[in-house]
Amino acid sequence: MPNAFLHSGYVLGTVGTLAIGLICTYCIHMLVCDVYLPPLDVRVFMVFLLLPLILINWIRNLKLLAPFSTAANIITFVGFGIILYYLVTQVETLADKEPLGELAHIPLFFGTVLFALEAIGVILPLENNMKTPGSFGGACGVLNQAMITIILLYVGMGFIGYMTYGAATAGSITINLPKDEPLAQSVKLMLSVAIFVSHGLQCYIAVDITWGQYLLPRLEKHRHKTFIEYVVRAGLVLVTCECNKGTGASHIPTIVLVTVLLAVAIPRLELFISLFGALCLSALGIVLPAIIQTSTFWYSLDRSHLLAMVVKNLLLVLFGVFGLVVGTYTALSDIFKSFQ
Structure with missing residues (x-):
């Protein structure tokens, strides 16, 4: 040690020795805890993320969420690029791959794909907040360009991923990525960060409906309305205040807390995705648009166009209801089996 102080000087030697000693002690504690204490369940780590998710959902302005969404998109594309690199370099032949899956697993495919592609909860508020909403639709509009890109990306990712593994x-x-390569493991961190920073945008429509359209008109003159809004965003189970009596707003649905609790309750990601896609998005993304279009244009179309629209929308409704019932049943069955 005197020779070490010779190289560092007495000030740096004293401070450095204390710092390195603390680090060594901490690392020893880490090793001891890893050996003698039970490992933390993945659900505990999910609960740790609750507070950061609440904080990012406290951002009230959609324009302030745009930079987070842009950063998430960049991180996601970088992560996808790394994943595609590993998939392409490890891809195998079609020899042991099934061209058609088992019939019992098709509903899980339906729910997963619908979950990935259906973004009705984000699309509508984004269109309403665009500077030029007219450029959203149309043959070459923002929606078609974005969806074509996303669909092609998902088809390529799904096909090559299945061919590889x-x-x-x-x-x-x-x-499935190699666990001994830092680049492969960095993808998990990238996608986790991307999902985290874009969580506020994903919850925007739920907050907008719950607070902006339902609660705010009833609490417009309340002096603590800003505080109540933050409580709603935080996702508390019940919020009660004197002014809510008789307004029907005493029970506020959970937002952030619900997502965390569902993740804790169902840690099987693929089953949760299939359940949510089949149960919710088949109705929101397929059934309801068909019903709304039929109701809106029922009296404004001539007989031939009305018949074509009704037949088309009826087929969509039947397809959506079938996917909802069968997909939900299959996902719930697999979830129950996973707990047995």
Whole structure:
């Protein structure tokens, strides 16, 4: 040690020795805890994320969420690029791959794809907040350009991923990546950050409906309305205040807390995605648009166009209801089996 102080000087030697000693002690504690204490369940880590998710959902302005969404998109594309690199370099032949899956698993496919592609909860508020909403639709509008890009990306990712890992494909493709390569493991961090920073945008429509359209008109003159809004955004189970009596607003649905509790209750990501896609998005993304269009244009179309619209929308409703019932049943059955 005197020779070490010779190289560092007495000030740096004293401070450095204390700092290195603390670090060594901490690392020893880490090793001891890892050996003698039970490992933390993944659900505990989910609960740790609750507070950061609440904080990012406290951002009230959609324009302030745009930079987070842009950063998430960049991070996601970088992560996808790394994943595609590993998939392409490890891709195998079609020899042991099934061209058609089992009929019992098709509903899980339906729910997962619908979950990935259906973004009705984000699309509508984004259109309403665009500087030029007219450029959203149309043959070459923002919606078609974005959806074509996303669909092609997902088709390529799904096809190449299955070709690479076959029957060993996990619920998340990141689980299949090499665990001994830092670049592969960095993808998990990238996608986690991307999902985290864009969580506020994903919850925007739920907050907008719950607070902006339902609660705010009833609490417009309340002096603590800003505080109540933050409580709603935080996702508390019940919020009660004197002014809410008789307004029907005493029970505020959970927002952030619900997502965390569902993730804790169902840690099987692929089953949760299939359940949510089949149960919610088949109704919101397929059934309701068909019903709304039929109701809106029922009296404004001539007989031939009305008949074509009714037939088309009836087929969509039947398809959506079938996917909802069968997909939900299959996902719930697999969830129950996973707990047995």
